[in-house]
Every structure is written in C-alpha cells, then in structure tokens.
C-alpha cells in the first residue's frame with residue numbers, strides 16, 4: 001500500500017500550472033489541470049533535462065519549455081514522434097490538500 | 111414492549127429512513143423526532159423553485175401533521191437537541207428530553223460563513239432552509255441589487271431564483287469558472303453565458319474582502335478593489351457537517367460523524383446518517399447516497415444485515431434553461447482519455463473521460479438528454495470499446511457524420527463582419543454568391559471582401575462554401591492540430607462573435623481538444639488581450655515559460671535578468687545596483703547584450719523576485735528581454751554630443767521606449783533611432799527604424815537581422831518629432847491588431863502590403879489617431895512593471911518550491 005505525505009494545499013498550485021517539490025531523489029513537478037486533477041512527474045525532461053514544471057499544461061499533457069516535447073502526464077510517455085519517458089509518482093488530493101507518495105520523503109535506499 | 115427510537119433532525123435523510131422503517135415494521139419502535147426547524151419534513155431540494163416563485167412551501171412538504179399523527183411519531187419541532195447523555199441514554203432539548211434505546215443523529219450540515227468583515231450585518235443570508243428562502247423573498251427583490259457569494263450549485267440556484275423575482279444579481283466566485291467541482295472550464299463557460307444572458311453578472315476569480323454597510327448590508331468589496339452594491343448578500347460558499355452535539359458527546363468525529371457500513375457511530379446505541387456523517391473518509395452533499403443510507407439504516411435498526419456502499423452520483427442544476435449534467439470522478443487515473451464533442455452553433459458541449467475502455471466521468475452542457483445513458487454505462491462499468499467511435503453521439507446514434515468544422519461560420523448572423531478592411535458582412539457575401547459570384551475573385555470584385563489585407567480569405571471561402579452548399583474549398587491549414595481555423599480566422603471570429611476568454615474560443619470555434627495546446631494557447635491569449643484590453647484577464651498559464659516568469663529560461667533551468675536601460679542610457683547608481691545584485695545572488699555571468707543593456711545570466715528561480723525587488727529599489731524595471739512585446743530601442747548619442755547629430759536621437763529613443771514598453775505584440779518588436787544617416791544605431795534593420803536628418807525624421811519599417819536579413823522600407827518622413835511618434839505608435843498598434851501570432855513585422859508587412867499599412871498609419875489621419883487611441887487604452891492596462899507585481903511579500907513564496915522533502919529525509 002502506498003503511504004502519502006502532505007505537501008501543501010491544492011490552491012497553492014495554479015490551475016494549468018505546476019509547483020516543484022524538492023526530494024532526496026531530485027525535484028518532482030506537481031501539476032494541477034484545469035479540472036483539478038494532480039500529477040507528479042520527475043521535473044527533468046528526458047530530452048535535455050528541461051524543467052517540465054515550467055511547461056504549458058493542456059488537458060492532461062505538458063509541453064517541455066525547452067524544445068516542446070509533449071508528455072502525457074498519466075503515463076509519463078512522450079507523445080508523437082518523440083521517444084522518451086518521465087517517471088510518475090503516486091499523488092492525490094484529499095480535502096483540498098495534496099498528498100504525495102511518502103516514499104519520496106525517505107532517503108533513497110543505499 | 112416497543113423499543114424507544116429518538117431521531118435528531120427531521121431532514122431529507124431521516125425522513126426517508128422513517129418511511130422505510132415504518133413500512134417494514136410499524137411496531138418495532140416508539141419514535142420521538144426532534145427538529146431544529148419549527149416544522150417537519152419538506153423537500154429541501156425544492157427550495158429553489160420556492161425561491162423563484164415556481165412553487166410554494168405547501169407544494170414541497172413531504173410529511174405533514176397527519177402523517178406524523180397516523181404513524182404515532184412524537185414530534186418535537188422547533189426544539190434543537192442540545193445535549194446527549196450517553197451514560198443514561200437521554201437526549202435533551204431546552205424544553206424537553208427523551209430516553210432512547212437507539213438514537214439516530216441526522217442533523218445535516220450548516221452553511222459555511224466566510225470570516226469577512228460585515229458578515230453579521232442584517233441583509234446577509236445563507237441558503238439552507240425555509241427561513242433563509244423566506245428572508246430572500248421578503249427582501250422584496252424586484253429592482254434591488256443582490257450579490258451571491260459562491261458560484262456552486264446552491265449559489266447559482268439562489269442567483270437564478272432571485273433574478274427570476276426581478277433582482278439585479280451578481281455572482282462572485284473564487285475559482286476560474288463556475289461549479290468547478292462538477293464542470294470543466296468549457297462547460298463552466300457555457301453555463302456562465304446562459305446566466306449572463308438572463309441578466310446575471312458573473313465575476314470569477316473574485317475573492318470577497320468585506321461586506322460594507324451601516325447597520326445593513328450595502329455593498330460587497332473584493333480583494334481586487336471591485337465593489338458591487340448589494341441590498342442583499344447571500345453566502346453560498348459551501349457547507350460543513352453539523353456535528354456539534356456529536357462532538358460534545360465525545361463520539362468519534364473527523365470532518366463528519368464517523369460511521370461504519372451499518373451506519374453505526376463509535377457508540378453502539380447511536381447511529382447517524384445524512385450530510386452530518388463521514389463514511390470511509392467520504393462526506394456527502396447530494397441526496398442520492400443519503401437515500402441509500404436511509405434504506406440501510408432502517409434495516410440495521412430492525413436487526414437485519416445491510417451495508418452501505420456509496421455509488422457515484424450525478425449532478426444537475428435546477429435552473430430552468432441551464433441544462434447541465436456532470437457525473438463521475440475526473441481525478442487521477444493512469445491512461446485516461448477524453449472524447450469531446452462541441453456544437454458551437456447550438457451551445458453544446460459533451461465530454462467523456464475514459465479509462466480502460468470504461469467511462470469514468472461525464473460532463474455535458476446544452477444537451478443532456480443522453481446523460482443518464484452515459485451515467486448508466488459508467489455505473490455498470492460497461493466496456494465501450496465496440497461503440498467507441500460513435501459513443502459520444504449517444505444511444506440513438508449509429509454511424510454518421512463527424513462534427514462540422516464550419517459550424518461556427520454557419521452560426522454567424524448575416525450582419526457579422528467578415529472583412530474588416532472593407533466592412534463587408536456575411537450577408538453581403540452570401541448575397542453575392544447567390545447572385546452568381548462563385549469564385550473568390552468574383553466575390554472580391556463585387557464585394558471587396560478579402561480584397562485588401564487578405565487575412566480574411568479563409569473566412570470568405572468558408573462563407574462561400576456554406577452558401578454554395580458544401581462545395582469543397584481547399585482546406586485552409588489550421589492554427590494547430592486543435593482546430594482547422596487559421597490564425598487570421600480565429601482573430602476575426604474573436605472580434606465578430608465577441609469571444610472574451612479562452613474557454614469561449616475553444617467552445618464557440620469547436621476546438622477538437624479539451625484545453626488547446628502549447629501552440630494555440632499563447633496565440634489565443636495574445637489575440638484576446640489585444641482585442642479586449644479592458645475586459646480580458648491575461649491567462650498566465652497560457653504563456654510560454656519566459657513570459658510567465660518574466661525572465662528567459664536557460665538550458666539548465668536557471669534564468670537571465672535584463673533590466674531596462676531606456677534608450678541604452680544608464681547611470682552610475684543603476685550600474686552599482688546591478689553590480690550589487692550580481693554579487694548578492696552569485697550571478698555566474700554578467701554580459702552586455704546586443705541590445706544596449708546588461709544581462710545577468712544564471713539566476714535561480716526562487717531568487718528572481720528578491721533580485722527584482724532590489725533592482726526595483728534602484729529604479730530599474732523589467733527589460734522584457736523575454737517577451738513578444740517591445741524589447742529595446744537602440745539609440746546613438748545624436749545631436750546632444752555627436753558632431754554630426756541632426757536631432758536628439760537618444761531623447762527620441764527614450765521617449766519611444768517609455769511610450770511603447772509593456773505592450774504585448776504578435777512577436778518581439780525592436781526599434782533603432784540614429785542621429786544621422788551614418789546610422790550607428792543600425793536603425794535600418796529593425797522592426798521600426800528612425801534616421802534623423804536636418805529636415806526631420808525618416809521612418810522605415812519591416813527590417814530583419816535575425817534568421818533573415820532585410821533592410822527596412824520607407825514608411826514616412828516628417829519634420830515633427832510628435833508626428834513621428836504618432837506614426838510609429840499607430841504602426842505598432844496596426845501590427846498588434848492584424849498580424850498573425852509569431853509573425854515579425856517584416857513577415858506581416860509582406861502579407862498585407864506596405865501600401866495598405868501606409869494608408870492606415872500615414873495617409874488617413876483619422877485612422878492613425880484611432881489606432882493611437884486604441885493603443886493607449888491597451889497601455890492603460892499593460893504599461894506596468896511585472897517585476898513589481900511579482901516581488902510583493904504575498905507573491906514571493908510562489909516562486910519557491912512547494913515543499914522540501916529532503917528536510918524530512920534528513921531527520
């Protein structure tokens with residue numbers, strides 16, 4: 001079972017936008033769509049490391065701000081002709097709070 | 111002997127439970143029923159028709175005195191229970207008490223009151239019961255002003271009800287669109303439009319700051335400074351479970367009173383149901399699941415096995431004429447997909463959310479006839495793979511045509527303007543075609559439509575195709591994969607259809623995707639702000655990262671900061687401030703740009719607002735080195751210092767930069783002003799260049815020195831600096847109004863022709879002045895420093911990470 005930790009209020013993330021969460025495993029981009037679905041993805045584009053949290057969010061996709069690769073936030077999969085995959089993490093909203101997989105709050109197993 | 115059952119609260123849930131219980135076994139219990147309201151059970155849902163005058167209270171009573179008498183219920187109405195004595199199993203009101211073997215708490219919920227100044231003023235009401243409804247009716251609403259705070263289900267029903275009684279109603283809603291919990295932005299947009307059509311004002315993204323008035327509510331003040339006069343204020347911002355007596359009795363209470371699947375609380379003799387309970391972390395706000403609870407609790411009380419299993423519920427709004435339907439959960443889920451159908455002409459929007467070939471969410475607006483069919487498929491978890499292609503058309507549909515991309519044009523009224531240059535409306539083109547003009551040239555010849563700048567050609571062709579009965583026109587290439595409309599068409603339709611938001615464009619022009627994409631959204635945002643500078647709310651999330659963060663993103667995710675140096679002129683104090691900022695924030699590179707100013711490269715995002723605040727303090731503002739807007743005005747030293755200078759080119763450059771800065775344009779705009787034909791400011795390869803000569807100013811435009819190289823072309827010459835400024839301003843505004851997003855001026859001028867431009871900004875004085883006036887209106891909103899806006903104490907935290915979990919890991 002996944003355990004969750006609270007990272008902040010849903011309203012702290014703009015609709016169709018993202019905020020970053022720092023973890024021991026690197027930065028995670030936490031996205032909020034126009035209809036308040038949340039997603040958590042590595043904040044690193046597999047192309048050249050672009051910060052996905054700064055991309056334009058459309059539907060449940062995000063476009064990397066550096067060279068416009070588009071990723072489906074459900075799966076982390078690059079769309080169209082581009083090949084690549086961003087890691088996704090369990091995340092959910094409860095009573096207006098955003099909860100992310102507690103595994104991110106622990107150190108990487110050595 | 112009969113056991114004693116006491117019920118606290120005579121609402122929708124307990125009423126239904128009593129019916130089941132008494133029907134199954136009328137002899138099991140002696141029932142005592144307490145109610146806070148001085149009456150028995152009525153249909154709370156129907157308060158809205160009572161408010162609007164379509165029904166009376168008598169119409170909505172579900173259990174009257176005769177019913178209670180016939181079933182032997184001991185009614186204690188108008189007696190709120192104030193204490194539960196669990197040890198002795200007695201409940202007390204202030205007037206009486208009753209012993210119980212089994213106790214049911216069904217206290218419903220209480221409206222949430224936002225803690226603002228003035229919330230207790232007379233004239234501020236909530237919307238929960240008959241008293242509230244009567245308070246609104248008694249306010250005698252015809253001709254008065256009412257403000258409803260909260261654009262959810264309840265707030266909108268209150269608003270529509272009061273509007274039906276003749277009040278002038280404004281709805282203030284905190285979120286970006288109405289009923290955001292049930293609707294997506296597209297459906298929210300359609301709903302807003304329907305409400306506005308019936309005279310209700312809707313103010314989204316509005317946070318209430320205070321209710322003002324002396325001894326009586328008089329107005330509502332928002333955080334953004336807007337004030338709405340209000341004789342009556344209805345707060346409908348949400349509800350919370352009424353748990354006070356349960357808390358006092360030390361029952362287990364989270365957000366609601368915790369119950370198990372049999373609806374038993376933490377005390378085996380006490381049960382609860384309705385909006386006051388929390389079941390497996392879930393709260394309830396609609397009656398359907400409460401009716402299921404009523405069934406289960408009746409069985410539990412009779413000792414029969416039963417378990418409550420919540421099912422997903424569907425929402426409808428009981429406002430005549432606003433036809434919406436929403437069901438299911440739009441949250442989460444790997445591999446979700448959308449099917450979207452829009453019929454702009456009829457204001458219809460339907461969206462299905464699919465997962466693993468099953469429907470998990472439905473939003474519909476305008477035509478909800480198929481709602482229950484979709485809802486059924488969703489509840490049953492039916493596999494829809496087989497009918498996927500035609501699913502969105504509903505149960506009646508098998509095969510058939512795809513939605514019509516020309517619907518938006520078809521829906522335009524005959525008087526809608528198609529060709530702006532020549533003032534030709536749709537009806538004129540239709541007439542020309544009917545009179546035999548079946549080619550574009552022929553239409554051009556007899557109507558002039560698309561004969562000038564030509565950007566409306568696509569629309570003219572579509573009107574022709576419609577009139578000719580679907581004869582195929584070569585398809586114009588759309589803006590992006592989301593639409594078949596060209597940029598030019600979209601601009602024109604935004605104007606002629608009065609579209610003022612991105613959801614409005616997506617809906618009315620039949621976008622094929624849910625929320626557009628990274629290519630069309632920034633373009634739409636620009637078109638809307640250029641067309642409606644005063645009405646449109648800039649959408650930050652539709653901007654590319656650089657414009658959203660007011661800094662250029664670098665390859666490693668850091669940013670560059672470029673302060674404005676008006677006309678390339680600076681001072682020792684400014685240079686010191688820049689040097690200090692570079693030191694303070696460890697800037698890895700300080701570089702002089704090709705635009706006569708200084709670039710601080712490699713700044714971390716969270717440092718940006720702090721650095722801006724420091725620079726602001728020294729009087730420096732954003733240089734917009736990141737914007738599709740005015741970048742730099744490059745100048746030379748001119749007559750003030752140079753032995754060849756003929757005019758004050760530095761001064762003119764600064765004047766132009768101070769006039770034009772902050773404006774958004776289709777692509778970036780750079781100017782150069784040189785003091786003589788030696789042209790040290792390289793004015794002849796800029797978007798707009800001025801060469802000063804003895805006799806005045808030579809203005810040339812449409813140069814390029816980036817990916818293409820092109821010398822500017824002469825636009826005008828004038829002896830007057832004022833006139834030069836006026837002509838340049840008009841040129842920039844014309845560019846803003848008619849160019850395609852991401853066309854630099856040289857590309858745009860090549861399309862519309864320099865003569866067309868000259869006519870409007872040089873020859874026709876009236877047109878020039880009108881362009882300047884429109885530019886000034888826009889600048890009244892946009893000539894401002896974004897750095898100042900984002901470096902306030904409330905904004906600064908938004909630039910830092912949301913959370914830092916590395917700290918927790920270090921514990």
Ligand code: SRM
Nearest residue numbers: 662670702703704705706707709735741815816817818854
């Ligand atoms: C900083 C600067 C280079 C420098 O170190 O001197 C620069 C840097 C960039 N230029 Fe430039 N350009 C800079 C002067 C120019 C000039 C020369 C000028 O302005 O006199 C040109 C040629 C003139 C022109 O505008 O065409 C120029 C033509 C371009 C182009 C090609 C535009 C075109 O339509 O052909 C791009 C790409 C684009 O805009 O799409 C570009 C894009 C860029 C971007 C924004 C690339 C990007 O998208 O990230 C670079 C941002 C770097 C950064 O983070 O700051 N830059 N760029 C100059 C900033 C000037 C300023 O003070 O604002």
Ligand SMILES: Cc1cc2nc3c(=O)[nH]c(=O)nc-3n(C[C@H](O)[C@H](O)[C@H](O)COP(=O)(O)OP(=O)(O)OC[C@H]3O[C@@H](n4cnc5c(N)ncnc54)[C@H](O)[C@@H]3O)c2cc1C
Nearest residue numbers: 119121122123145146147154190191217218384385396397
């Ligand atoms: C205007 C309006 C329109 C609505 N429209 C819809 C709709 O279209 N669809 C839908 O599904 N739902 C709708 N709802 C919601 C629906 O009415 C509620 O979900 C439902 O009424 C909740 O039932 P309940 O029995 O839990 O609480 P209630 O019906 O609120 O009953 C609780 C009762 O308990 C009483 N009480 C509280 N505390 C005490 C106490 N200490 N002692 C004694 N009595 C007490 C209260 O006075 C109240 O009479 C609407 C609600 C409103 C107000």
Ligand code: SF4
Nearest residue numbers: 662665703704816817
């Ligand atoms: S020319 Fe401009 S865009 Fe190209 S690398 Fe240099 S700064 Fe970047």
Ligand code: FES
Nearest residue numbers: 045048050064067
């Ligand atoms: S780094 Fe993301 S697209 Fe290149």
